[in-house]
Amino acid sequence: MEALTAVKILLIVTSHSQFGDTGERTGFWLEELAAPYEQFVQAGAQVDIASPKGGAAPVDPRSEKEATAATRAFLSDARAAKKLANTLVLSEVKDTYDAYFVVGGHGVMWDLATHAPLHQLLSQSFARGAVVAAVCHGPAALVGVKGPDGEPLVNGRRVAAFSNAEEKAAKFDAIVPFALETRLRELGARYESGPLWASFTVRDGRLVTGQNPASSADTAREVLRVLREKK
Numbered sequence: 001m002e003a004l005t006a007v008k009i010l011l012i013v014t015s016h017s018q019f020g021d022t023g024e025r026t027g028f029w030l031e032e033l034a035a036p037y038e039q040f041v042q043a044g045a046q047v048d049i050a051s052p053k054g055g056a057a058p059v060d061p062r063s064e065k066e067a068t069a070a071t072r073a074f075l076s077d078a079r080a081a082k083k084l085a086n087t088l089v090l091s092e093v094k095d096t097y098d099a100y101f102v103v104g105g106h107g108v109m110w111d112l113a114t115h116a117p118l119h120q121l122l123s124q125s126f127a128r129g130a131v132v133a134a135v136c137h138g139p140a141a142l143v144g145v146k147g148p149d150g151e152p153l154v155n156g157r158r159v160a161a162f163s164n165a166e167e168k169a170a171k172f173d174a175i176v177p178f179a180l181e182t183r184l185r186e187l188g189a190r191y192e193s194g195p196l197w198a199s200f201t202v203r204d205g206r207l208v209t210g211q212n213p214a215s216s217a218d219t220a221r222e223v224l225r226v227l228r229e230k231k
Contacts (some may be wrong), residue, residue: 003044007227011037012118012141013087014107015051017058020175022059022099027058028105031066031095031213032135033084036075036101038222043224047083048097048141052111054089060105063213070217091117098230100125104162104213111174112141119144126153128205131226135210135219140180142209143187155188158204158212161191171195 003163013033019026033049040047051057064071069105074080100122112118112154122145126132145153164181167173186190193211194200200211201218202206206226210219 002228002231003181004224004231005044006043007043008046008095008097008101009040009047009099009101009223010093011047011049012090012100012102012104012112013051013057013231014105014111015057015112016051016107018110020105020177022175024059025058025061026106028062028063028103028107029136029213030059030063030071030074031068031105032216033092033217034068035070036103036135036223037080038073039217039220039224040068042209048088048095049083050088050089050090050093051207052115054087054211057087059106060107065215081117090115091120096128097125097130098227099133100133101220102134102138102141102221104134104138106172106176108137108140109178109180112138113143113177114142123147123153123221128170129206129230131206131208131220131223133208133223133228134161135216136212137180139184139209143183152187152189153175153186155206157207158192158202159187159189159207160192160194160200160202160209160215162212163196165193166196166212169196191208
């Protein structure tokens with residue numbers, strides 16, 4: 001398969017580490033960063049990582065306990081670790097990327113969901129033809145993103161994201177600031193989901209979204225398919 005050596009992809013993670021008022025810590029979900037990073041690097045793409053505050057980004061401690069081949073590979077990769085410890089500041093991102101991938105984790109619900117610089121970046125990038133993708137709680141970052149028509153980007157488009165049923169099953173529905181599935185539906189998204197905790201990915205043109213941590217690698221592979229079609 002053709003290597004995507006000229007392709008540049010920006011992975012976007014949360015800077016928020018407090019899980020509501022619980023006193024517990026949150027952040028990004030490690031599998032949702034590690035699996036896409038692995039897929040993109042193996043495809044030959046140049047990969048950067050950015051966050052609202054820049055610098056070291058907080059990983060959700062719960063996700064560190066769920067080790068996978070992808071997370072182990074990421075944690076043992078010195079180059080990946082350096083990128084995560086020195087994430088770019090989102091508001092200062094000037095480079096143009098071929099794809100933007102929002103990593104999930106509950107932290108996204110508190111910062112990326114309301115982060116205007118990211119919303120502007122994704123709106124402008126989608127309008128110029130870039131791929132926009134997100135997995136699990138990552139689609140919370142899309143709630144403020146406008147499409148080229150000025151309407152919400154998700155309006156009328158097929159979208160997957162962490163489901164209300166999964167949030168309730170995890171007993172986090174009373175902690176999160178809003179119900180992600182509900183909000184996406186309110187914005188006009190054609191929300192779709194698969195079985196709880198199973199991989200489920202949806203593509204609508206250049207918008208690619210996945211439902212949960214298990215969807216991370218498949219969502220990244222779908223992004224690569226879109227990029228190869230564009231070439």
